[in-house]
Amino acid sequence: MSDPTLPETMAEIFARHRGQEGPMLPILHSVMEAFGHIPEGVVPLIAEELNLGRAEVHGVISFYHDFRKEPAGHHLLKICRAEACQAVGANALTERVLSKLGIGWGETTPDGRITVEPVYCLGLCACGPAAMVGNRVIGRADEAKIEEALA
Amino acid sequence: MKIYVPRDSAAKALGSDAVAAAIAAEAEARGLDVIVIRNGTRGMIWLEPLVEIEEGGARRAFGPVSPADVPALLDGTLEGLGKVDYIPFFARQTRLTFARCGLIDPLDLDAYEAHGGLAGLRRAIAMTGQQIVDEVKESGLRGRGGAGFPTGIKWQTVHDAEAEQKYIVCNADEGDSGTFADRMIMEGDPFTLIEGMAIAGLAVGATKGYVYLRSEYPDAIEVMNEAVRIGRARGLLGADVLGSGRAFDMEIRVGAGAYVCGEETSLLNSLEGKRGIVRAKPPLPALEGFLGKPTVVNNVISLATVPVIFEKGAQHYADFGLGRSKGTMPIQIAGNVKHGGLFETAFGMPLGELVNDVAGGTATGRPVKAVQVGGPLGAYMPPSKFDTPFAYEEFDGQGGLIGHAGVVIFDDTADMLQMARFAMEFCAVESCGKCTPCRIGAVRGVETIDRIAEGDGGAKELLVDLCETMKDGSLCALGGFTPYPVMSALENYPDDFATRKEAAE
Numbered sequence: 222m223s224d225p226t227l228p229e230t231m232a233e234i235f236a237r238h239r240g241q242e243g244p245m246l247p248i249l250h251s252v253m254e255a256f257g258h259i260p261e262g263v264v265p266l267i268a269e270e271l272n273l274g275r276a277e278v279h280g281v282i283s284f285y286h287d288f289r290k291e292p293a294g295h296h297l298l299k300i301c302r303a304e305a306c307q308a309v310g311a312n313a314l315t316e317r318v319l320s321k322l323g324i325g326w327g328e329t330t331p332d333g334r335i336t337v338e339p340v341y342c343l344g345l346c347a348c349g350p351a352a353m354v355g356n357r358v359i360g361r362a363d364e365a366k367i368e369e370a371l372a
Numbered sequence: 373m374k375i376y377v378p379r380d381s382a383a384k385a386l387g388s389d390a391v392a393a394a395i396a397a398e399a400e401a402r403g404l405d406v407i408v409i410r411n412g413t414r415g416m417i418w419l420e421p422l423v424e425i426e427e428g429g430a431r432r433a434f435g436p437v438s439p440a441d442v443p444a445l446l447d448g449t450l451e452g453l454g455k456v457d458y459i460p461f462f463a464r465q466t467r468l469t470f471a472r473c474g475l476i477d478p479l480d481l482d483a484y485e486a487h488g489g490l491a492g493l494r495r496a497i498a499m500t501g502q503q504i505v506d507e508v509k510e511s512g513l514r515g516r517g518g519a520g521f522p523t524g525i526k527w528q529t530v531h532d533a534e535a536e537q538k539y540i541v542c543n544a545d546e547g548d549s550g551t552f553a554d555r556m557i558m559e560g561d562p563f564t565l566i567e568g569m570a571i572a573g574l575a576v577g578a579t580k581g582y583v584y585l586r587s588e589y590p591d592a593i594e595v596m597n598e599a600v601r602i603g604r605a606r607g608l609l610g611a612d613v614l615g616s617g618r619a620f621d622m623e624i625r626v627g628a629g630a631y632v633c634g635e636e637t638s639l640l641n642s643l644e645g646k647r648g649i650v651r652a653k654p655p656l657p658a659l660e661g662f663l664g665k666p667t668v669v670n671n672v673i674s675l676a677t678v679p680v681i682f683e684k685g686a687q688h689y690a691d692f693g694l695g696r697s698k699g700t701m702p703i704q705i706a707g708n709v710k711h712g713g714l715f716e717t718a719f720g721m722p723l724g725e726l727v728n729d730v731a732g733g734t735a736t737g738r739p740v741k742a743v744q745v746g747g748p749l750g751a752y753m754p755p756s757k758f759d760t761p762f763a764y765e766e767f768d769g770q771g772g773l774i775g776h777a778g779v780v781i782f783d784d785t786a787d788m789l790q791m792a793r794f795a796m797e798f799c800a801v802e803s804c805g806k807c808t809p810c811r812i813g814a815v816r817g818v819e820t821i822d823r824i825a826e827g828d829g830g831a832k833e834l835l836v837d838l839c840e841t842m843k844d845g846s847l848c849a850l851g852g853f854t855p856y857p858v859m860s861a862l863e864n865y866p867d868d869f870a871t872r873k874e875a876a877e
């Protein structure tokens with residue numbers, strides 16, 4: 222089921238990025254912004270715009286963690302798994318959050334509300350555990366702070 | 373009255389937006405004439421949100437401040453910290469690169485100039501490219517992204533290359549756990565980076581710059597984009613940089629969540645729109661970099677340090693430091709720490725002094741068990757190595773590295789076998805896939821450590837062999853240096869690998 226507005230949106234995105242050197246990542250970020258994921262239907266359009274093979278475009282999309290093929294839940298919660306946050310209990314926090322939501326890393330709650338993903342450092346390492354909901358950063362994260370951000 | 377409330381993302385993560393809103397609302401309700409300025413952070417993260425009130429030319433600090441403290445803050449009854457400059461953690465620093473961070477509104481170009489900004493660029497404009505390169509060489513500046521390569525020598529190569537187009541690429545991928553200096557300066561003093569890149573452009577004859585900024589830093593992306601826009605509008609960037617008749621412009625590019633894209637050749641592939649696979653060297657990026665053109669690739673802090681070198685002179689900078697580690701390093705102290713944050717100091721301070729005196733030991737108050745220096749590819753240093761001076765060669769001599777100068781502290785509850793396992797797991801997740809010892813070796817590493825955890829002591833020898841293979845057979849430091857944290861954990865904490873453990877849940 223392809224989105225009928227897709228070609229139009231893509232034309233707009235391409236116009237915005239024409240003239241840039243190495244426009245692939247900027248285009249993919251714009252696609253993420255417009256659709257919340259990378260719909261399969263954009264691949265041939267990008268391939269044509271940038272004069273590349275479809276396989277090549279797929280290859281780029283699959284290389285990067287940010288470019289998801291499926292939409293995320295209403296809220297995207299990222300919890301830092303890296304060393305500095307582990308030093309202040311990130312693993313235990315993650316376990317509590319995931320078990321409460323009843324999902325694992327990378328999964329979405331059945332009601333489609335929350336997706337939880339690991340992230341490796343948010344640059345908040347002096348106030349860990351660190352988490353992020355959308356673009357909102359959370360320091361010294363605990364269940365209460367995370368719940369509040371998800372409300 | 374001016375009130376400073378940081379917009380740095382660590383301060384925001386601890387509630388500074390709510391504090392700023394509460395101050396504005398309370399001031400309005402009281403009919404007070406208050407200007408709220410959103411500055412960068414002073415780097416004392418345990419005191420964030422750290423609010424400063426400026427009245428009669430003096431700034432007094434308060435922190436951590438919560439919205440509930442705001443009435444008392446405005447009444448003048450809240451207990452304060454005094455002047456920031458006298459807080460011991462701050463007073464002990466030598467702030468060169470971070471001199472303005474936290475002091476000014478990051479997007480106020482006039483305030484930037486009033487505090488020494490643009491003086492370096494103006495001086496560089498009057499010099500030839502070769503003179504600029506020589507000044508950087510004389511300063512002794514080495515790359516702050518990890519490898520410590522002399523910046524002036526890199527610039528010389530690009531300067532000498534013949535090409536109709538050259539580039540300055542700033543590596544703002546800052547993926548190392550325990551590091552946030554790049555983020556802090558981009559959010560707190562972005563014009564320093566822009567000025568440094570412009571000087572680099574003049575030095576080597578590059579007219580275009582890119583900042584490759586990781587997507588995990590939305591606040592830094594916003595500030596940098598805005599600073600570039602202002603820089604263009606005010607003639608700092610564009611066809612005629614500060615009236616010099618020379619062109620330099622730049623663009624902010626956002627990464628897409630791959631640690632390996634911090635490696636410079638992977639970064640260049642990513643910037644070109646390809647998979648972030650590491651390229652074999654040679655050719656050096658200095659000769660065949662972005663789109664095959666001569667390219668300076670430097671870390672944020674390397675470039676952001678260039679303006680102060682030109683403002684104060686190369687010799688002033690080189691007079692700080694220890695041996696071949698010249699100047700200052702913004703050390704980031706993180707993890708389980710009482711006083712965490714950014715501490716800029718001349719190279720040479722012993723690690724133990726940093727951990728115990730400056731940072732006050734662990735937040736939990738328990739004994740320090742290990743300190744990982746230099747990010748996920750850095751060694752775990754036990755307290756027995758705390759007399760190691762913080763400098764490139766000195767850490768190397770102890771089987772460690774300073775990398776981007778992250779210092780992550782762990783207390784005695786840390787399980788070093790699990791930390792070694794995590795290092796292998798991280799390598800497996802983030803490997804670009806080009807070399808077998810990295811791609812497959814890291815997966816085997818996780819399995820082998822699990823076997824040790826299950827009581828198979830013989831697997832330790834296997835792990836050592838595997839580390840050797842990864843060291844010898846990896847193209848870049850992701851596969852090549854992952855053995856550092858693994859082997860240092862195994863060697864320094866044999867007890868964590870000796871006792872029979874339950875398998876990881």
Ligand SMILES: Cc1cc2nc3c(=O)[nH]c(=O)nc-3n(C[C@H](O)[C@H](O)[C@H](O)COP(=O)(O)O)c2cc1C
Pocket residue numbers: 514515516517518519520521523543544545546547548631632633634635636637669670671672674675848849850
């Ligand atoms: C796996 C890997 C990740 C790296 N990540 C970064 C990074 O995030 N930021 C950075 O500046 N350098 C990083 N580097 C080092 C760069 O390859 C390169 O040495 C550096 O950008 C050069 O700039 P400098 O000389 O100013 O340090 C990384 C290297 C490797 C092998």
Ligand code: SF4
Pocket residue numbers: 632650802803804805806807808810811846847848849850851852
């Ligand atoms: S060591 Fe790993 S990350 Fe580095 S080039 Fe080889 S496979 Fe890629």
Ligand code: FES
Pocket residue numbers: 301302303304305306341342343344345346349351548549550551
């Ligand atoms: S390690 Fe978690 S924010 Fe840096």
